[in-house]
Amino acid sequence: MIQNAWLIPVFPLIAFIILLFFGRYLKQKSAYVGITAMALSFILAVLVLFERIGGDTYTNTITWLTFGDSTISMGYEVTALNAMMLIVVTLVSLVVHIFSKEYMHEDDRINVFYSYLGLFSFSMLGLVLAPNILQLFIFWELVGLCSYLLVGFWFFKPEAAAAAKKAFLTTRIGDVGLLIGLVLLFTATGSFEYGEVFAAMEAGLLNGTISEALVTVIAICIFLGAVGKSAQFPLHVWLPDAMEGPTPVSALIHAATMVAAGVYLVGVMYPVFLASNTAMTVVAYTGAITAIFAATIALVNTDIKRILAYSTVSQLGLMILALGTVGYVAGLFHLMTHAFFKALLFLGAGSVIYGLHHRQDIRKMGGLWSRMKVTSITFLIGALAIAGVPPLAGFWSKELVLAAVWYEGDIFLFILAVLTSLLTAFYMFRLFFKAFTGEFRGDHEPHGENSKLMTMPLVVLATLAVVAGFVNTPFGFWLEGFLTEGLNVGYSAHGDAWLIFLSIGIAVAGIALAWAMYYKKSIPEDFLSSKFPGAHKVLLNKYYMDEFYQKAFVLPTVTIGKFFWEVDRSIIDGIVNFVGRSTRNSGRTFAKRHDGQLQTYGLVTIIGGLAVIAVAFVLGGYFG
């Protein structure tokens, strides 16, 4: 079955093509096409995973281009990491497909929506299966395109159109870095294949043909791509805005899969990063800063989807931090568990938003516990999982991340990670208590729990959020053994007992604080914000990052653009218009002379002939 792994991305592609051509006739039935394709992909992915667990890495490539001594191939590869990612992507995608049927059924363009989802699933699975980094880059750009299309799905809303543009342009900055990294890597090693690249790099470092500085530059360039795609500081600004897209899209692309592609990229290229201490430090600090930075913003935001978006940024920061501190398994394990519980949270939020007729402000919610039972319970499970309460999935992976950071030895990074965990627990339960408990503060009573079609995906994901962590516990490191088998990706840290208790303590402390402030109200809500109004304002305005970018990059760019536009308009166009106008005017002038008078023509001919003769005489020396 593993040799048929290439079929996994093909199913959604077929769905995409079908919907592209026949979508307008299928309308609501489009959902079935997409769901069927994804279900097939998922079944195949499960089969592939089982085969991979029992077997070995499978690679199948064909030659694509040959120039000189270099060969670029394309094909597919099933490694341990790929197999895990395939499961995550197909499962979340399938669940989102099912969820969207109900969520999007009011939308007239549901067939377009499903075709985009199909294209995205194809691209993401292709990215995961890519056997070389060039092919990965192609699919990398494709998922970026899908993100653009889906964020801007409601393009008639100006915010959505702007958000789509922002998402595309911001990630583009990172993509340019990635492309530069690819070119440098190719010139250094002469190959795009993962294995060959790593082997050539190792050999080059040993015999000195590749300097460590070059490796650092390559690693940081590749990391730039991850920074853009995984919304790391300072390119994180697009992800919260991307919440303008439909909520299932947020769950699929901007929580579980595409934003994790950056983490996946770092994981795939891990040997390159391991070869450079500087690059690892950069990665670790970027992750840590992003994690704490986004977590603080999430503390004060009031939009349910944006809180989750900042939470995503923060959790992605933790993954990157784990990878930067040699926690290969920790980062990827957290990637997997996070995909499940963040998709769950987003779909839960989607269920809430759908129930409340597209209202997203948590100040206008409250008391949903009694009104939307299933959504509330599953959301609570997701919140507990992300807060890191045992024995849910988030606990095991987060504990592993903390352990990796601790054993790396940088106490500053460790404090940031712990603080982020505390804040995560706090803001998630702030969200939970405000939205689901207390009195209903909205103006429009929800119509009760949503249909089975929407709650079943939540239940599935909730189950996974509970059990997914058991694949890698201190009682059995199955995932670790699976992922690191035959790979040299550094040591992996296992937490000591005190770390486990610290982890639990953080989660409980955060939840308790939120409980006291937003449920019991024993601490007034504005306790901190009234004490530190300045800090609160800064957080509300997201550290003024958007304003800063507006002033620092957008405005100068626009100004320069306007300047060159003026130059183009006045000088370039002026020249062009002058040429055109003078041609036209001379044409008019000479057309007047073209009056049909044969004798005039004759006279002009004679005068011209005389001029020629005169020149010939002068040049020929007839006049001495």
Place this chain on the structure above:
Amino acid sequence: MSTQLIFFLVLAIIAIAGAVLVLKLNKISHRIVSMFFTFFATAGIYFLLGAEFIGIIQIIVYAGAVTILFVFGMMMTEHRNITFGYHPRKIHRVLSFIGVGTLLGLMLYGISTLDNLPLKEQYVGTAEDIGISLYGHYFIAVIGMGFLLTAALIGAIVIARKEAK
């Protein structure tokens, strides 16, 4: 001053005077008559140069046939009133005069500097020589000329005939 030169000068003056009168006379018929004199004087020049055959042809074709043709052409079109009223472009006439005068000046200058041409004994080509040359070396050209004349004959008829109603 030799006899030949006297003859030449007389013929040349007749030719030039005829040509000028073609431009200057008022009536079309008078102009055509003055053209006839120019052609006739030119034929005399040919005789002077010993080309009797060409001279005779000149008289037959030009002074005879072509002149008659022009007379017909004149008669079939407007010929009584040849003042066309105000000329819209006086500058045209001035410029033409200057241009043509310059051309003539240049040509005469060029001719006057041909001083390296010796005065030599005149070559007399008889009609027999012309016949041998025409039907020998220039045979193809004669055939082509025949086609041209035929085409001109048919073309002139086709163009000039009244169009069918």
Place this chain on the structure above:
Amino acid sequence: MVHITFFLALAAILFCIGLYGVLTRRHLVIVLVCVELMLMAVSINLIAFSAIGPSAGIEGQVFTLFIISVAAAEVAVGLAILIALYRNRESIDVIKHDLLRW
């Protein structure tokens, strides 16, 4: 014998008078007459060179014959066109015939 430059000068003068007439006369028949004058000037040149030129020979006379033939054909066709034109446009004035105008 008269020097060849006299003949050449005569031809040049006749040619220029013909040219001036072509450029300035407004009666179409006269324009055609002036074209004939120009052709004839060329013929004089040919005959002169044929008789007392540097390489005198029969060719000049042969080509004069050709010129006369062409001139005859030209006059015939030219007058035919002239008559057709006059019939259609009721005018013999060159200035009125400006069909080539833009």
